[in-house]
């Protein structure tokens with residue numbers, strides 16, 4: 001059993017199938033150099049994974065098994081390891097991200113040459129690939145009918161039922177002595193500790209359980225609280241779903257049952273989990289998205305800002321110094337914690353492409369580098385939604401106003417004060433647009449615009465006009481070409 005983005009024993013599809021169909025099962029995990037070597041020395045995700053793998057190994061040992069842990073290029077490691085362990089088959093859960101599919105194709109070939117079969121299973125989503133199609137057999141590109149079809153299919157209790165791994169745990173065997181390994185420390189992996197623990201983000205199955213139980217206690221309020229970044233409304237479970245320390249089936253089954261009992265919060269949360277499946281199936285059918293293509297090709301004609309000034313605007317966005325407090329607070333939250341509230345992901349993404357006129361792919365890459373819960377499909381889907389180039393995206397003429405978003409979703413400026421402390425003494429009214437404050441108010445707040453906090457890098461009204469023109473030109477050119 002080769003663990004990848006499924007770092008748990010409970011309700012693990014591939015582990016269940018391995019245990020059920022094989023007399024003896026050895027487990028393995030590879031810290032993949034092909035991924036890790038490109039990362040900066042401090043990366044919260046690596047620390048999260050290391051902690052999760054430690055827990056996984058302890059759990060498997062507690063069940064009579066073990067976990068062989070290697071630090072190598074997975075593509076080169078799995079087939080030789082399979083040969084050394086003299087196994088007949090390798091079991092793993094599917095990973096449909098394009099880079100992972102390439103890796104698995106290589107592994108499949110190498111295993112086949114060694115006479116070993118490679119068996120993969122769905123585990124990361126509730127419904128994958130072609131499981132939810134339109135009546136005509138097409139791929140859904142609009143969320144609402146997709147969700148309806150998803151819900152109808154989920155009526156079959158099988159899809160949300162857990163895999164009873166424990167029932168077959170007898171097949172787990174300890175690693176043969178010559179292959180027994182301990183989990184490398186962060187330092188041995190070439191990484192340094194981050195602020196993961198200060199943030200209170202516990203890794204592994206234990207971290208997932210604690211967070212999930214805490215969230216279920218407040219899930220009924222999810223629909224009314226989820227949009228306010230200063231409120232503990234969302235689940236913060238994205239990172240656990242990303243690395244499989246929480247089962248998506250368990251999350252969806254819990255929400256499905258509570259929604260069935262009338263919880264509006266649970267119904268809304270289930271809808272978000274369905275968005276995750278939706279984007280995953282979009283990605284599975286459009287691998288070209290991973291090459292940077294727009295979902296709607298006409299949007300690839302947009303002429304984004306380039307050059308020195310554009311680079312300066314991009315740096316201001318990344319560093320949270322655009323002069324728009326809610327945007328800056330969101331960007332600082334991302335860099336300081338690896339998390340960004342969903343509302344702010346939408347606001348900051350919209351600001352990048354529709355206020356700064358910068359290519360959404362720059363923002364997508366920045367998020368990919370910093371988000372603990374980075375998922376290619378959801379990140380790409382979110383960015384293409386914001387830039388209007390995606391499926392079921394925000395219409396191009398809908399442009400978030402960063403000030404009114406701030407007034408609406410952080411009315412008392414609580415979230416802004418947490419991440420942009422230089423504005424803390426401004427009144428609740430002025431904190432959303434400090435450049436409009438009277439000199440006397442600024443003085444009372446101890447604030448000099450352009451000195452303690454930047455003036456807005458762009459004027460929203462002007463930027464809005466330019467964006468409408470930029471998008472119309474691209475659309476017209478595409479229409480003429482058609």
Ligand SMILES: Cc1cc2nc3c(=O)[nH]c(=O)nc-3n(C[C@H](O)[C@H](O)[C@H](O)COP(=O)(O)OP(=O)(O)OC[C@H]3O[C@@H](n4cnc5c(N)ncnc54)[C@H](O)[C@@H]3O)c2cc1C
Pocket residue numbers: 226234235236237238239241272273275276277279340341342343345346349367371373374375376378379380381382383386
């Ligand atoms: C520009 C942009 C980029 C994004 N990048 C990512 C990403 O890399 N990884 C990621 O998991 N989500 C991404 N999202 C979606 C969403 O913002 C996050 O899933 C959510 O904020 C994670 O926090 P949470 O776990 O507290 O979410 P909750 O609100 O508690 O939602 C529960 C779970 O549902 C799923 N989910 C929620 N909203 C969405 C959505 N719109 N699309 C897909 N899945 C969703 C996630 O798995 C999330 O953990 C992005 C959204 C935007 C607008």
